[in-house]
Amino acid sequence: MENPKLFDEDGGSLNAEELVAKGIAPIKREFIQTPTDNRNCNNITTEDDVVVVGQPKPVPILKEKKSKRQLKRERRQERTSPLHICSEVAKKGKVTACRYGEKCRFSHDLEAFKAMKPEDLEGNCPFLKSEGPCPYGLACRFSGTHKEDSDSNGMNAPRLISEVNTFNKDVQKLLWKNKMKFPKAEATLKALGLVGKKKFVEKDEDDLIDGLQPVDKNGSSGLTGNPVINVEEEAEEEKLVGKDVNDDDKNRPVKKAKTADGPEEEQEKSLEQSDAIPSDGHVALESDLSLKIHPREKKIIDFREKLYLAPLTTVGTLPFRRLCKKLGADVTCGEMAMCTNLLQGQASEWALLRRHSSEDLFGVQICGAYPDTVARTVELIERECSVDFIDINMGCPIDIVVNKGAGSALLTKPMRMKSIVQAASGTVDTPITIKVRTGYVEGKNRIDSLIADIGNWGAAAVTIHGRSRQQRYSKLADWEYINRCARLAPNSLQVLGNGDVFSHLDWNKHKSDCPELSTCMIARGALIKPWIFTEIKEQRHWDISSTERLNILKEYVHFGLDHWGSDSKGVETVRHFLLEWLSYTCRYIPVGLLDVVPQQINWRQPPYYGRDELETLMGSDSAADWIRISEMLLGKVPADFTFAPKHKSNAYDRAENG
Structure with a gap:
């Protein structure tokens, strides 16, 4: 990204009003980085959450893109690695804890896992205050802080869950098989004249799939119900807005809606019957629709x-x-x-x-x-x-x-x-x-x-x-x-x-x-x-300080570990989302550095020094510096780690970001 120009045509520096008029953040001159400045703000490492000047971190080389088959083969090999230990074995610390035994796809070698497991991270297990043991057991990256008397507390003690709206597996199976019933929706659509009463033209299934959706060998997208379009409404829309973005999708051949035929399992049948009737036990018929609340x-x-x-x-x-x-x-x-x-x-x-x-x-x-x-x-x-x-x-x-x-x-x-x-x-x-x-x-x-x-x-x-x-x-x-x-x-x-x-x-x-x-x-x-x-x-x-901002990041990491898990996979998931967020937080300019307050969201910011090393690091637009911040909170990144934020081309594996 090209740095904003801070000087006029004659080489003189622009004042605050002129910078604002050009959409450039009016940062005080003593904090502006210049090409001749000898201060090095990128060579920063961390030790015990204290930011010090050190050697630059080596930047990994971007590897060649692998085929899907190769990636799938590597994933299968990884599952046999001792690091991919069975979750039940890790949780209870016993090989006999897994009910699948030798048929389990994951490793049961506890000793090999302990030998290869990365060192514990600093801090306490996020599940320490919850009732019951940590759900990740030995796989937790904070296992050293687990209570030694957890066995006496009961391995099966319930853990307090603070999240709701978990996905019901039985509902998922019905959706997969296209057998879910929607009585309220069907009654409403019928009352509105969106099905059954007029001529309808169906979109091609390929046009119905939002994003990259799995399609089975018969070409079915697995959609529950087929979207339909009222031809008369489409004609009226064309009169209002002219040619539409989907004009080429009209005049498709009429297709029949799919039906779920064949025998059903008993548990599926009972679920379908319960789904077919609303929770209040009343089925909304066409004659009832006048009784629905406005x-x-x-x-x-x-x-x-x-x-x-x-x-x-x-x-x-x-x-x-x-x-x-x-x-x-x-x-x-x-x-x-x-x-x-x-x-x-x-x-x-x-x-x-x-x-x-x-x-x-x-x-x-x-x-x-x-x-x-x-x-x-x-x-x-x-x-x-x-x-x-x-x-x-x-x-x-x-x-x-x-x-x-x-x-x-x-x-x-x-x-x-x-x-x-x-x-x-x-x-x-x-x-x-x-x-x-x-x-x-x-x-x-x-x-x-x-x-x-x-x-x-x-x-x-x-x-x-x-x-x-x-x-x-x-x-x-x-x-x-x-x-x-x-x-x-x-x-x-x-x-x-x-x-x-x-x-x-x-x-x-x-x-x-x-x-x-x-x-x-x-x-x-x-x-x-x-x-x-x-x-x-x-x-x-x-005018929030860098320490206060770091504490906010620590709070986020704690919430992330609680949500995604405290094992190695959970830690790296938290790191990924933390880095995505840091790609936005680097745009913040501390209040004490500005000549004009408050900062506007459209201001471009020139490279600047903070009031301390950590504030300087937090203001960097280099992905390598975002990595260093994550390492303060989540330990060192894996050797082959790469990162590219979704909203910009700046990436950690590029040499210019080292």
């Missing part, structure tokens, strides 16, 4: 004045949300989950719906392209999970999502938006919210013309990100347009603004400019400085 009579979530942590891809994990809750966030929302993946029973996608007990006002965000897919998903979520609201993403700009007709693509299909919201809100009692952008193409905003109807469709709230899909994250958010939409919205619909909130002054300004705005959603501001919630609640610019 969307406006449902439970209402009050977002007013609450600090809302946005659903954040990759970094917005349960440990990060837990940290933000501790720092002052009021509302949290899980990462975006694809409806098709959830309906296929993908465990990795269902993991995005996990909730911590500290998240007292929690929602999940889903993304789908068709009303029946979304309706079935919300019914399944309400049945299997504990959530306070369900948010439907209609603003995601990612190509792989948009090309399937979901996310921002829905902004070009107002009738499809209407059908999705109506189907979702009519299926469940859980409040439905939606998140949108201003429009699909820059300069052609859409939401102001729809805002009056969104509440009537059944949505409890709408979050407006003040950028178009075409803009992605370039340019500043258009808060004037957000405020305009908030003023046009009916009283029954809460409007939330999103975009560039980076200080309590930003929060105050947006709230004072438009009293009709319920609250502001905080996204990248929380990634860069999660203590923004504390700043807003205490109405101050927190």
